[in-house]
Each structure stands twice: as structure tokens, then as C-alpha cells.
Amino acid sequence: MILVAGATGNVGGELVRALAAAGEPVRALTRGQAPQAPRTSQVSASAFSARGTFPPRVETVTGDLNDPDSMRDALTGATGMFLLSGYQNMPGTLAQANRAGVRHIVLLSGSSAGSGDMSNAISRYMIESETAVRESGLAWxxxxxxxxxxxxxxxxxxxxxxDVVRAPWATVRVAVIDPYDIAAVAALALTSGGHEDQCYTLSGPEPMLPGERVRVLGEVLGRDLRFEGQPDDEARAEMSKAMPARYVEAFFSFYGDGTLDESRALPTVRDVTGRPPRTFRRWAREHAGAFR
Ligand SMILES: NC(=O)c1ccc[n+]([C@@H]2O[C@H](COP(=O)([O-])OP(=O)(O)OC[C@H]3O[C@@H](n4cnc5c(N)ncnc54)[C@H](OP(=O)(O)O)[C@@H]3O)[C@@H](O)[C@H]2O)c1
Incomplete structure (x- = not known):
């Protein structure tokens, strides 16, 4: 049995579908309510998730990653777990998983963890989560x-x-990745051998500017969309309404100061799954309904 945290989110949702399609026993973790309160030690760059219903035969369980005791029932009988980064008392949750008989953890971190920069609030929570997983005694x-x-x-x-999209960092290319591909790697790691104690940096197929993504989205939607670069002060004010200041600063450090380079397409998805990562055009087609 594989327990999937973040099952209502972009990556976890894809992972639940991938595991169910492969005939694996899968259990979807939710907090039992729509997300409302911001998480205390974790930030999500995506304000909207590709939410849907779970496939038949997927068990749903409730638990809160900020409260290891609340995870006991969800973990009982699980042998593998997909875990998100940045929650309170990650060592406590991992100890709970160990006691329950979990053998393998797949952690969703982020590429900035590779910097080792503990002064950046996002890198920091990812590094701390990675450290907790590496020290858990479980395969990871x-x-x-x-x-x-x-x-x-x-x-x-x-x-x-x-028809206008205003977004910051107009000149920053990112080889964005489809959560489907992250989930595909996670599914393989959880169900086939050879991925223990591996750290995979994952990219999409090509570096893209935000304006290029808007153009492709417009073509898919059949709309004449226009991109406008958002001035830093406007972006800062807008982001500050949605997340704590330390995360706003972290994103500006990544993409404003250029401390994070996600501009190169990497071979990892192809190496692990045997097929190339999906394009942004494909993602836009699959999710066009969310924009209509
Ligand atoms: N977006 C990016 O570009 C990016 C890049 C690199 C890494 N990441 C990492 O990926 C994470 C987001 O992944 P995503 O987009 O798949 O997620 P998402 O769509 O933002 O959804 C968040 C998920 O986390 C669950 N959750 C929130 N608080 C929880 C708690 N206290 N206990 C248990 N579950 C909780 C939510 O479940 P409920 O149904 O209970 O609300 C939901 O399923 C980010 O937070 C970041 O760490 C993101």
C-alpha cells in the first residue's frame, strides 16, 4: 500500500492516478477539507491545483502533515509514502512512518535545495525536509x-x-515540468527497485519565457493572449497578499537576483521513465478546461 500526501494537489493527484492505473494499492491523504489556511512552514507556488475526483478503488484517509499523531491511521499498513516538504516536525512524521512499517519515502523537494542556501526560506525548508528524510533510516x-x-x-x-497576462520575471527562462512527469518518476521510484538513495533533479523538455508560455496557452485556447512583464514592486505587492514576506523574498532571490538557474533542459525524466518529458503545449491541452 502506498500513501500519497498532497493527493488533491498537482503532483499527488497525478501520482494517485498513475499508481491506480498501474493496479497498485494506493491511499490518498487529505486533510478532509478544502485547503484554506496557509501552511505554517511551507509555500506552494501554485495557487490553484488540478483538482479532481480519485479513481475507483483508491482509499482516502485523513491526516495533517503538521501533526504526526494525526498520521497514524493513514500510515498503518503502508509500505511506501509520497511526502511533501516543509511541514512541522518532519522527523516526527518519518518516525511514525517507520513504526508503521513504511520502507521507502519519496520526497517532493525542489531544485533550489541543491544550493544549500539556508538563508533562502524556500531552499531552507526543502533542505531541512531532505535532511529529515536522509536521516530517517528509511530508503528514500x-x-x-x-x-x-x-x-x-x-x-x-x-x-x-x-486577454492580458501580467507576470514577473519576463526574461527568466525556466524548463518548466509537467507534474505528470514528476508523478511518473515518483511512481517508478515507489514501485520498482533501483531508485533508493537517489536524488533526481527534474526538468521539462525546453526552457521557456513566461511570454512564450502565454503564447502557447493562447494558441491552445484559441484566444489572442498578450503577455506583459510585471514591474517588481507590483509583483512584490501582489505576492505579499498571498504568502509571507520571507517567501516573497525567496522568489525574488531566485528569479530576480538570479540565484536559481532552471533554464537548462535535463535528461532525467527520459533516463528514469524511458520517454521524454511532456511539453507545455500538451499540459495546456490537458488543462484547457481550467481556463475556460
Ligand atoms: N510550484 C512549483 O513550481 C514548485 C517547484 C518545485 C517544488 N515545488 C514543491 O511542490 C509543492 C506543491 O506541490 P503541488 O503543486 O502538487 O501541491 P498543490 O497543488 O499546491 O497542493 C498542495 C497539497 O498539499 C496538501 N496539504 C497542504 N497542507 C497539508 C497538511 N498540513 N497536511 C497534509 N497535506 C497538506 C493539500 O491537501 P489538502 O487537500 O488537504 O488541502 C494539497 O493536496 C510546493 O509546496 C513545493 O514544495 C513546487
């Missing part, structure tokens, strides 16, 4: 994806109001 696989294609869902409100 760490996934360090680049920026997600699904971050484009943040544009949904703007696109409901018109």
Missing part, C-alpha cells in the same frame, strides 16, 4: 523538480477578466 528518493507547468493556473483569474 528525493525529487528536485524545476518550476511546474501548473503554475500557469495562477493566470486563471486574469484570463477570466481579459
Amino acid at each position: 528518493t528525493i525529487l528536485r523538480p524545476f518550476g511546474f507547468m501548473s503554475n500557469a493556473l495562477q493566470w486563471v483569474p486574469q484570463l477570466r477578466g481579459g
